Amino acid sequence: MESLAGRAYLVTGGGTGIGAATARRLAALGASVTVVGRRGEPLDAVVADVERQGGHALAHPADVRDPAAVEAAADAALARFGRLDGLVNNAAGNFVAPAERLSANGWRAVVDIVLNGTWNCTSAVARRMIEAGTPGAIVSVIATYAWTGHPGTVHSAAAKAGVVAMTRTLAVEWARYGIRLNCVAPGPTETEGAGAALWADDADRERVLASVPLNRFASAPEVGDLVGLLLSDRAGYVTGSILTADGGQSLGTQIYGPPIADAAAPTASAQ
Ligand SMILES: CCCCCCCCCCC/C=C/C(=O)SCCNC(=O)CCNC(=O)[C@H](O)C(C)(C)COP(=O)(O)OP(=O)(O)OC[C@H]1O[C@@H](n2cnc3c(N)ncnc32)[C@H](O)[C@@H]1OP(=O)(O)O
Numbered sequence: 377m378e379s380l381a382g383r384a385y386l387v388t389g390g391g392t393g394i395g396a397a398t399a400r401r402l403a404a405l406g407a408s409v410t411v412v413g414r415r416g417e418p419l420d421a422v423v424a425d426v427e428r429q430g431g432h433a434l435a436h437p438a439d440v441r442d443p444a445a446v447e448a449a450a451d452a453a454l455a456r457f458g459r460l461d462g463l464v465n466n467a468a469g470n471f472v473a474p475a476e477r478l479s480a481n482g483w484r485a486v487v488d489i490v491l492n493g494t495w496n497c498t499s500a501v502a503r504r505m506i507e508a509g510t511p512g513a514i515v516s517v518i519a520t521y522a523w524t525g526h527p528g529t530v531h532s533a534a535a536k537a538g539v540v541a542m543t544r545t546l547a548v549e550w551a552r553y554g555i556r557l558n559c560v561a562p563g564p565t566e567t568e569g570a571g572a573a574l575w576a577d578d579a580d581r582e583r584v585l586a587s588v589p590l591n592r593f594a595s596a597p598e599v600g601d602l603v604g605l606l607l608s609d610r611a612g613y614v615t616g617s618i619l620t621a622d623g624g625q626s627l628g629t630q631i632y633g634p635p636i637a638d639a640a641a642p643t644a645s646a647q
């Protein structure tokens with residue numbers, strides 16, 4: 377089992393879904409976590425949860441699109457925990473919209489959160505690590521459509537692809553500082569945010585499920601585990617990589633054989 381004992385990380389979008397599960401996982405592995413998001417309430421709930429388990433956490437409301445707010449979050453994390461060993465870029469905004477109906481503002485909202493927000497956080501945290509001479513790791517949560525593309529998600533797909541390019545570029549540029557950068561690409565994962573944004577009704581949910589060979593959604597803690605692994609020293613030689621955990625979805629659907637959602641097919645369990 378990997379350990380993150382004594383380390384300190386900033387997790388964006390850390391109040392809900394995959395971000396909250398990741399923050400809990402990092403804390404369970406011994407790390408201190410600063411959770412960042414726009415709304416204070418969900419962040420406070422995660423902090424209370426972590427502290428109930430004997431861990432250390434700080435809530436810092438901030439919009440990742442605002443570079444000054446992100447700088448302040450990184451300062452607050454350093455002031456509270458005395459060090460920064462890395463970052464989880466998890467905050468995102470998304471909705472399904474046919475590209476020809478996507479407004480300039482709709483494009484901007486998603487690209488600003490996903491791509492510019494990731495840069496704001498990555499540069500703020502890495503500059504402090506470089507200054508302190510602290511090696512560490514950065515993990516960004518992306519999506520497989522960063523390389524497959526997916527109709528209805530042009531803003532998010534383009535922004536996530538930008539995050540992949542950022543990750544690979546900086547993995548080489550900052551290797552000299554001992555900073556590793558990687559991505560986790562989850563498949564459809566059971567979270568309120570994604571449910572509301574991407575599969576709001578039962579029919580959509582069934583369509584998404586039918587596209588996953590393992591025939592189930594991922595759970596947020598399952599994804600948080602993988603983020604913890606990539607941050608840990610067990611992944612010390614892994615940089616510039618994408619860890620895909622999508623139940624086989626991005627490999628494409630089968631042409632021969634029974635449909636994935638066939639009632640006779642076994643459902644793979646989360647354990
Ligand atoms: C068919 C798809 C199934 C694919 C299955 C593939 C496998 C799964 C892969 C999933 C990968 C990724 C998942 C996720 O990212 S899930 C995360 C979801 N969580 C969230 O989105 C939470 C945060 N969301 C938000 O904050 C908002 O939704 C938003 C992104 C819009 C940003 O909020 P903000 O307050 O900044 O912005 P506004 O509300 O002012 O809106 C800005 C403009 O965007 C337009 N807009 C908003 N929603 C829609 C919509 N549903 N359709 C069209 N346009 C929309 C809005 O109108 C504004 O534009 P205008 O000013 O021009 O009106």
Ligand SMILES: NC(=O)C1=CN([C@@H]2O[C@H](COP(=O)(O)OP(=O)(O)OC[C@H]3O[C@@H](n4cnc5c(N)ncnc54)[C@H](OP(=O)(O)O)[C@@H]3O)[C@@H](O)[C@H]2O)C=CC1
Nearest residue numbers: 389392393394413414415439440467468564565567569570
């Ligand atoms: N669930 C899924 O199926 C998949 C998710 N992903 C990725 O996983 C990550 C987490 O998604 P998920 O947990 O499902 O969804 P959530 O909606 O639960 O998570 C998004 C988080 O980002 C925060 N956030 C949004 N905008 C901003 C902003 N401008 N500044 C700071 N924080 C912000 C939200 O908090 P607040 O609103 O308070 O700011 C929220 O906590 C995302 O990167 C998503 O793209 C990838 C593949 C599949």
